[in-house]
Amino acid sequence: MSSKKKILFSAIQPSGMLTLGNYIGVLSDLVNIQRNYSCLFCVADLHAITVRRNPSVLYNSIFDIIAIYLACGLDPNRSILFVQSHVYEHAQLSWILNCYSYIGELSRMTQFKNKSLQFSKNINSGLLNYPVLMASDVLLYQTNVILVGADQKQHLELIHDIVFRFNKLYGNLFVLPTSLASLTGSKIMSLLDPNKKMSKSEPNHNNTIFLLEEPSSIIKKIKQAKTDSDQPSSIIYDQEKKPGISNLLNIFSIFSGLSITDLEHQYCDKIYSEFKRDISELVAEKLYLLQQQYFDFRKNEDYLQDIINIGAKKARLQAQITLNKVYQSIGLPVKYY
Numbered sequence: 001m002s003s004k005k006k007i008l009f010s011a012i013q014p015s016g017m018l019t020l021g022n023y024i025g026v027l028s029d030l031v032n033i034q035r036n037y038s039c040l041f042c043v044a045d046l047h048a049i050t051v052r053r054n055p056s057v058l059y060n061s062i063f064d065i066i067a068i069y070l071a072c073g074l075d076p077n078r079s080i081l082f083v084q085s086h087v088y089e090h091a092q093l094s095w096i097l098n099c100y101s102y103i104g105e106l107s108r109m110t111q112f113k114n115k116s117l118q119f120s121k122n123i124n125s126g127l128l129n130y131p132v133l134m135a136s137d138v139l140l141y142q143t144n145v146i147l148v149g150a151d152q153k154q155h156l157e158l159i160h161d162i163v164f165r166f167n168k169l170y171g172n173l174f175v176l177p178t179s180l181a182s183l184t185g186s187k188i189m190s191l192l193d194p195n196k197k198m199s200k201s202e203p204n205h206n207n208t209i210f211l212l213e214e215p216s217s218i219i220k221k222i223k224q225a226k227t228d229s230d231q232p233s234s235i236i237y238d239q240e241k242k243p244g245i246s247n248l249l250n251i252f253s254i255f256s257g258l259s260i261t262d263l264e265h266q267y268c269d270k271i272y273s274e275f276k277r278d279i280s281e282l283v284a285e286k287l288y289l290l291q292q293q294y295f296d297f298r299k300n301e302d303y304l305q306d307i308i309n310i311g312a313k314k315a316r317l318q319a320q321i322t323l324n325k326v327y328q329s330i331g332l333p334v335k336y337y
């Protein structure tokens with residue numbers, strides 16, 4: 001990796017089939033991003049086990065995500081692609097940072113509150129400590145820029161608090177990361193409930209577009225997406241009053257490369273059904289192309305395994321440097337390998 005470029009870190013957890021939210025949040029612009037940053041892309045498998053998972057499904061999801069990253073243009077010769085559990089330093093730093101994080105601040109996180117409701121029979125301490133592991137993921141690599149969706153704003157603020165707290169005690173040990181808002185900085189919302197984030201773990205699949213979904217099903221879901229009841233219908237962006245149309249405009253803008261204002265002009269005298277027909281066909285067509293690339297990579301698991309082996313080696317070299325500095329700062333003896 002070139003040392004001149006800023007360091008960018010991004011991760012996806014193998015917690016189910018990837019969605020349009022994941023795509024727009026982190027995957028849609030990988031080619032450009034790799035040109036401008038030294039990138040680390042991680043499959044966050046340790047994050048995924050905060051919820052009980054079938055082991056073979058989890059295992060396969062990890063390889064699915066590696067193949068999706070590659071299908072979206074991740075170049076393993078240019079960027080580091082690795083699996084979080086292969087780089088032991090993530091869990092080690094996470095323990096240390098847990099000792100510098102407070103239960104009060106962790107229990108205020110919206111994602112913790114939502115997941116505690118969703119998985120009320122298994123509110124384990126991993127769910128609470130999730131953002132601390134996320135802080136470790138990012139801080140281990142002296143990351144300048146985190147590529148996250150707009151839904152992760154609160155976790156980024158917590159990472160900042162941990163950095164300030166730690167640096168104040170021990171000197172400027174961690175770089176303060178900023179977030180690279182994805183193309184539009186949009187948070188993609190559920191199709192039938194546009195006030196709720198589109199998520200992999202959403203039980204009603206009609207709310208979510210999956211990246212590997214059949215084109216006909218994508219078209220059907222977008223056509224059924226909730227719009228607004230104002231008459232005559234108006235295709236204008238207004239997150240508060242028209243969350244459904246605004247969500248679709250966000251998606252349309254990213255897939256078409258047109259600005260939201262351009263789309264508003266283009267559809268100013270059109271009805272919702274025409275708008276939905278055009279966006280659904282565009283999304284289905286682009287995802288179909290992505291799926292063809294994905295299947296090519298996914299069938300060669302040995303190749304995927306080689307990539308993550310190499311990625312883990314490279315990532316560990318960098319992670320150990322930071323972890324050793326942390327050890328020295330807080331008074332733990334360093335182990336040299």
Ligand code: AQP
Nearest residue numbers: 012013015021022025148149152187188198199200201
């Ligand atoms: N709806 C979304 N809009 C914008 N960005 C999103 N991301 C996820 N959903 C949206 C971004 O995708 C990246 C990877 O996310 P993740 O899989 O690590 O975890 P998540 O945010 O918890 O995603 P899900 O789909 O909601 O998973 P579950 O249901 O398992 O919790 C992140 O950068 C995220 O911002």
